[in-house]
Amino acid sequence: xxxxxxxxxxxxxxxxxxxxxxxxxxxxxxxxxxxx
Amino acid sequence: xxxxxxxxxxxxxxxxxxxxxxxxxxxxxxxxxxxxxxxxxxxxxxxxxxxxxxxxxxxxxxxxxxxxxxxxxxxxxxxxxxxxxxxxxxxxxxxxxxxxxxxxxxxxxxxxxxxxxxxxxxxxxxxxxxxx
Numbered sequence: 001x002x003x004x005x006x007x008x009x010x011x012x013x014x015x016x017x018x019x020x021x022x023x024x025x026x027x028x029x030x031x032x033x034x035x036x
Numbered sequence: 037x038x039x040x041x042x043x044x045x046x047x048x049x050x051x052x053x054x055x056x057x058x059x060x061x062x063x064x065x066x067x068x069x070x071x072x073x074x075x076x077x078x079x080x081x082x083x084x085x086x087x088x089x090x091x092x093x094x095x096x097x098x099x100x101x102x103x104x105x106x107x108x109x110x111x112x113x114x115x116x117x118x119x120x121x122x123x124x125x126x127x128x129x130x131x132x133x134x135x136x137x138x139x140x141x142x143x144x145x146x147x148x149x150x151x152x153x154x155x156x157x158x159x160x161x162x163x164x165x166x167x168x
Contacts, residue, residue, distance in 0.1 A: 024067020024108055026136070027091040028074060030059040033084045033144075035037065035052075 037081040044073050057086070067092075068109065071141055072157060079153055086144045091165070093136040098129040106137065106159060114141070114159040121161040128167070136166040 041061060042050045046069030049062040059078075063069040071090060078085050094108040099115065104122055107113040116122040125135060139161040142154060 024094075025063050025069050025071070025090055025092045025112075026067065028061040028063070028069070028071060029089045030061070030074070030078065030085050031087040032037070032057045032059055032078060033086050035054060035057055035083050 037078060037083050040077040040081040041074055044077050045070065047074075068112075070112070072153075075142060075153055075157075084144065085142060087140065088142040089138065089162075090141050090159070091136065091138045092159075093134055093166070095132070095134060096125050096128045096130075098126075104129055106135070114157060117158045117160040119160060121164055125161070125164065134166075134168050135164060136168075137161045138163040138165060 037059075038050050038052050041047060041059070046064050046066070047061060048064040049060075051060040051062075053059075061069070061074060071088060075085055075088065092106065092108050092114070094106045094113075096116075097105045097107050097113070099105045103118075104116040104126055105113045106116060116125070121137075125137075128135065137159075139159045141157050141159050
């Protein structure tokens with residue numbers, strides 16, 4: 001029974017945390033002036 | 037400048053092209069990088085940033101005052117400058133849909149040789165790359 005509960009908890013956690021893990025800045029590009 | 041930027045939190049790699057003045061910053065895996073800190077680091081190294089573009093993914097959230105926000109992490113979000121693309125994304129506000137967008141985060145005001153650092157950064161979306 002406990003194993004089943006843990007599995008369900010893991011499943012819900014993955015559903016909630018999965019998309020959050022994908023949210024991020026992936027790349028930054030700058031154009032600068034005055035560089036020597 | 038490369039060292040200045042490379043020392044910032046969340047920066048994995050910095051590529052500088054001296055010919056066209058382009059600086060590519062690759063964040064670390066966790067993506068926890070602060071663009072404002074990069075602008076400051078660039079400024080502190082004596083170089084002026086003309087433009088900053090980012091590619092980011094996150095959820096669209098309504099900030100309550102009709103403004104939309106791209107939430108890239110629980111502690112980081114960018115207010116979207118209103119344009120046609122941001123209006124299209126408005127329907128996704130508050131949903132679990134993730135979007136990956138490219139946009140202009142900073143542009144130096146015209147006519148100034150060296151401008152002060154901006155107090156806030158708004159994201160003007162130029163391309164919606166993915167919705168999932």
